Amino acid sequence: MARARSSGMGDVSAEADMTPMIDMTFQLIAFFMILINFAESDSDDRIQLPSSVLAKPPEGMPDTPITLQVTKQGTVLYSADEIPISAMGRVLDIEAQLIERAKKSPSQANIIIRADAETPTGQVQEVIKICQQKKFEKFLLRAKQDTP
């Protein structure tokens, strides 16, 4: 909206009232700033988690978490890499060494499995089996919360 003012000399200057726009823009910035979530770094668009009504967010961070994301093609997303399940043993060996260096044992570590809803269960079991061979015992099967 513009407000026209005419000065004595006859030239016309248009001046918009910026206040409502700036108000709205700051509201929007505040909204997005509050909702931004940098911690959600392990989520990946290639993984569509299965949903469950009982999937409650955990109270605290699990001890020594290792996130393995199993795609429906049967590969594992680990850190930024996509690796075949057969190559998981090498990766877990490195993880186990790091855990032992921190004076812990692999049985204390938590393997977070984020598998796609359409992943064949055999692939997930294969990942679990390889983890077990490397002395990992605790698994967290992740699902997204389904509101009833």
Next chain:
Amino acid sequence: MKARRGGGLPGKVEQNMTPMIDVVFQLLAFFVMTFKLATVEGDFNIKMPISAPSAGVSENPFPPIKLVMKAGAGGQLASMNMGDRPLGTNFATLHNEILSLVGNSTGPGSMASQMEVELDCDPALHYTNVIKAITAVSGHMNAQGQVIRLIEKVKFASPRS
């Protein structure tokens, strides 16, 4: 800052808003682009050491309930069997079956806390069915939104080749 003086009016200060609006729009664009609606996620805990049969028997007085899940075409669930009892493909039936087994005995030290379910799944079965089965076995949500826990110990049978 630029001060302009009108004809008869007292002094009116007018600020140049352009740089601020530029920066504000930059920020807005950044937040809009990076915005991703966060979904709430939760975990099902499974403690599954590599098979140690001698240790397992002494700890648990109940033998594990065996749930066999068969896959149909395209990885869909074709049938479920709990022990010898066929359950079809309905997870509500499975949940009712577990409820009738456990009864009202829930909570720490109860029968439900000592029982264990072993999932024996076809390798081709979609993983979502496993999560649905674990959900049906491990509890439900009551009308007040509280979670009633049933059998929380779940393990996988050794994979079939």
